[in-house]
Amino acid sequence: MESNRDVHHVVVVGAGFGGLEAARKLGKAKERVKVTVVDRYNHHLFQPLLYQVATAVLSPADISAPIRHILRGKNTQVLLAEARSVDTARKVLVCDGGELAYDSLVLATGATHSYFNHPEWSKIAPGLKTLNDAVAMRERILLALEAAERETDPERQREWLTFVIIGAGPTGVELAGALSYMTRHSLPKDFRRIDTRKARVILLEGLPRVLSQFSEKLSEDARRDLEKLGVEVRTGSMVSGVDEQGVSIGEERIPTRTVLWGAGVAASPLMRSLGAPLDKAGRVKVDASLTLSGHPDVYVIGDVASLQQDGKPVPGIAPAAMQMGRHVAKSILERLAGKPPEPFHYVDKGSFAVIGRGYAVGTMFGKVPLSGFLAWALWAGVHIAYLVGFRNRLAVMLNWFFTFMTRGRDVRLITGAYAPRLPPFSPTAEPPGDGIHAGPDPAHSAPPPIH
Amino acid sequence: MESNRDVHHVVVVGAGFGGLEAARKLGKAKERVKVTVVDRYNHHLFQPLLYQVATAVLSPADISAPIRHILRGKNTQVLLAEARSVDTARKVLVCDGGELAYDSLVLATGATHSYFNHPEWSKIAPGLKTLNDAVAMRERILLALEAAERETDPERQREWLTFVIIGAGPTGVELAGALSYMTRHSLPKDFRRIDTRKARVILLEGLPRVLSQFSEKLSEDARRDLEKLGVEVRTGSMVSGVDEQGVSIGEERIPTRTVLWGAGVAASPLMRSLGAPLDKAGRVKVDASLTLSGHPDVYVIGDVASLQQDGKPVPGIAPAAMQMGRHVAKSILERLAGKPPEPFHYVDKGSFAVIGRGYAVGTMFGKVPLSGFLAWALWAGVHIAYLVGFRNRLAVMLNWFFTFMTRGRDVRLITGAYAPRLPPFSPTAEPPGDGIHAGPDPAHSAPPPIH
Known part of the structure; x- marks a missing residue:
């Protein structure tokens, strides 16, 4: 050597x-x-x-x-x-x-x-920085829907169907948009006892507007389009408490079993x-x-x-x-080589946040605001180009193509041990319905829980 | 409703x-x-x-x-x-x-x-039945290579580079072939301090031959081709002990840190x-x-x-x-409809086990033996055809194509907490070599471990 x-x-x-x-x-x-x-x-x-x-x-x-x-x-x-x-x-x-x-x-x-001096929130409201984080978040979302499908109590069912996302920076906005799209367009036909289209996706932000790094106009565009997708956007809402039963904003309480962290x-x-x-x-x-x-x-x-x-x-x-x-x-x-150091100069080439299927907002060169399909196409092109590895580029394009065409969500894996987290279900001599209906069949009373 | x-x-x-x-x-x-x-x-x-x-x-x-x-x-x-x-x-x-x-x-x-009345082996030698099993096994294999790369003691390094697979049914044979191919062809250039081509892949089987559900001729073909791929095939080897330091076969001891279970x-x-x-x-x-x-x-x-x-x-x-x-x-x-039950009749259309890149053995219609590329092509076609979902078929074909062309192994994710499992490394003012060399640089003595 x-x-x-x-x-x-x-x-x-x-x-x-x-x-x-x-x-x-x-x-x-x-x-x-x-x-x-x-x-x-x-x-x-x-x-x-x-x-x-x-x-x-x-x-x-x-x-x-x-x-x-x-x-x-x-x-x-x-x-x-x-x-x-x-x-x-x-x-x-x-x-x-x-x-x-x-x-x-x-x-x-x-x-x-950062959980703003509330490290205890981290277990309840997972963030999104590593692959483990993302897989854990995916599992929580999918398990909440399975729990809602099993749940016999209408109130608890609504809690399982309520998703709260804290922080309306790019991560929070993108999560909220994707989650709302998924419950409204990808999953309804897969469930029998719940209507996933009735899931609430609530995006909470302490500041007065979403995506506050962009202009007020773009924030407005983003908010409008999130709302079109079914997201409840609540700005100026400072979270004061997070626990396993819900989120508190001062005196107000939002009962939910799923809190996702996009802040700090x-x-x-x-x-x-x-x-x-x-x-x-x-x-x-x-x-x-x-x-x-x-x-x-x-x-x-x-x-x-x-x-x-x-x-x-x-x-x-x-x-x-x-x-x-x-x-x-x-x-x-x-x-x-003995040369003196030169100062770094950042060139803002642009930045975008995706709201939903074929829709994004952002700026080019730090000044030119863009929203809509063109912004999304730019976002998609740049992301594909910067992905490392040809195989990854092809795989992402392939998955986007399928998702775009079929509105499907195919990577729906729950691999962990779930059982202790799911509620009792009703005794199913119950017939599967032909259509979608929210809430348990009123003809059945809840069975005694088994464990 | x-x-x-x-x-x-x-x-x-x-x-x-x-x-x-x-x-x-x-x-x-x-x-x-x-x-x-x-x-x-x-x-x-x-x-x-x-x-x-x-x-x-x-x-x-x-x-x-x-x-x-x-x-x-x-x-x-x-x-x-x-x-x-x-x-x-x-x-x-x-x-x-x-x-x-x-x-x-x-x-x-x-x-x-089944661990043959040794449930304590299950923690040391993971099997392969669920996605969690597969991801855990992948992580073990990749971590063993990382540990070998960090390891300064040549003997322990050899232990990290020894992989033992117990059971030479289809799962064990396919694992052994794929693992040996991976260490010999996919990974050598990615490491600096170890030569992954020197990794030992040992396939242990208690019965007198591998793939004993097939004919003796096919078992021989499979064994020969596994050995060509670098697998050490040891039939008639009944495992008597498995622990974190190695595997025992009667009096004999194989020191290894990675044991994979393909039996029972x-x-x-x-x-x-x-x-x-x-x-x-x-x-x-x-x-x-x-x-x-x-x-x-x-x-x-x-x-x-x-x-x-x-x-x-x-x-x-x-x-x-x-x-x-x-x-x-x-x-x-x-x-x-009031009709009496008919007996079930199994039709053996064929079964195959893959040995390596473009090579399989098996039988068609329960009688016609096949080995080599044709067997592999049949195996691949049937597996693609029976995969559920068009997206999955395309994704698997895409990945096979890439793996076949580049010999790469791209899904190399370690996402778990690894640190406690890895050995101390040598103080690297040590230069990366240009080529591949096994064993730590003899010019350096091992540092005192830090934790």
Whole structure:
């Protein structure tokens, strides 16, 4: 084995959009650097489509790709490990099971949800950041419908058919739209005792409008179209309580068995080990060249970086992370060549949120507002283009095509142990109806529960 | 809602190949019967391709379809529930959460693994019957490779790179072939510190030959081709011990961290509640018309039925279950018309086991032996044809095409919490090599473990 210990060692933590882009670009400079990518998962995840896994359109493998495979054959090593802390004095990254010495460090560990000082809500209202999250959310949604189908008490049945989504940023809006579409168009014929079209999908937002990163006009468009899809949109509604029986908004109570979390962002806790100033979401305040103040060899990018540009924060979205990743790779190579660092400049090429089948809102180049089918087509094209791997692109297109044509939701898997969560059902000498009817058959009284 | 309580109520337990076929056929006799299908999962599973989920070729959703969706729009109700016992006197099926009264009952609950009086082995050596099983197996295989890549001790590294499969029936043979192919052809370029081509895949079988349901000639063909793929085939090897450090065969010990179970069949425990004679695998001995002796209204089909025909047992495979399902549906309708029951006659159309890429062995019509590419092509065609749903067929074909062309294994997801299972790694100021080399860099000594 050839010894190249004098080659500059870059450790990249996190193989999301930012980290992967940095590693790919550094991987081309084979003679000058070697790269180690550390991630606690073995796959890169295309997070913007996670809500489609949660709503049974896509499979986990459609939106993820093995990191080793993406970076195979380059001057790059991949280590499946969890980063625990950074020791900037010794220049090592401390992980479970060992330490990595670095010459340059790129921190790209991303964000998790924040429950606003209510960590106890996390068990009741799952968020959407990992594949496990998405599969768990899918299972909750599908189980709620199965429970409603079994339920004999009309009031509890309504609770099972009520879905509350907290937070009307892109994740919350996309989830609400997809869920409402699914209950109204994909599933009605599959159930006998409930009418899934009567399911309530309630989107709660503390701020005065949905998608508040966009203009008021676009927020209005989004709200109108969500409502057209059957979503109950409630802005200015600050949630004060979440428990297994429902959600509280001040004095008001919404009884529900299914609460989904689309709010709050907290930077990865690794950032706290840096001893650097953090913003209130736990992000590291970086200087213009994306380095940690006083540490030109430590770069912080993507959702864990806090950076103002032209008086506005650079948003925590994939395109910004990718631009940062490329910038940092270039900076490292230039630093090795003795050049001074250049400031990062974010170019807003656009951002969109999908409302429903063939409908999205967003802006291009930070200014041009778009809504409707054209926005959706742009969104779809860009997402397909940025998916990693030809197989994934084809699989997603295939699934979208089927979903679009058949309105079906085919990835409807419940694989976990469900039984303790489902209610007793009525003694079915009961005939299946020919049509759809909500509520249990009044001719039957509820049986004594068996367990 | 129309009342049709005088219509004959058929309860089908289990939506596998047999149950689904019965329900579909009964679903066409709308005016004469109503059907309730009970399953503890919400999806029908195409079990013959489960090993391809375990070896990262297919996604869970590619080989499963929602039962509600398959049976939508028919005179059929679907209930997500676990059947607990049958009360033939009261003619009810007792489930978690309630009871179902039946006029006819079709038991099609399938089989699980048997650990031959060693239930403690089940945690160490997972079997392959459900999607959860397959995903857990996939995760174990992938984690073992990650552990080997991190491992600094050469001996432990060899243990991580040793895979033992117990049982050389179709499941074990197909798993062993796919796993050996994966380590030899799909993954070598993705790792830096280990050579996955040196992984050992050991197939253990207590009987004198593999695939003992086929002729000696076919067993020989299968063995030869498994060995060509790099599998170590050891027949006549009765396993006496399985623990987390390895497998014992009498005095001999094979150190390994990954043991996969492909042996033993035990009928679903529901059968014990019938008070009927069972065979030693727990299957119900049925009469020639597939009913329980003395209970013409209770049908038992598929892997839970024990039936001799022409001096041989009807095999526990999908085609037999489907034929039984159709026969039972016909019998129920004929009984309603006052006709006497006809005996079931199994027609052996063929059965195959895949050894590797483009290679299978098997027989057609119970007699014509086939091996090689033609057998594989027949296997592939039949499996595609019997998959439920056009989307699934297309998805499986797409994935097979990619796997065949690229030799890739793209569904390589580890989503669980892995960290406690992985060994410490060496302090990597260590350079990634350009080629593949087995074993840790001898220039480095192992660091003190961190946790």
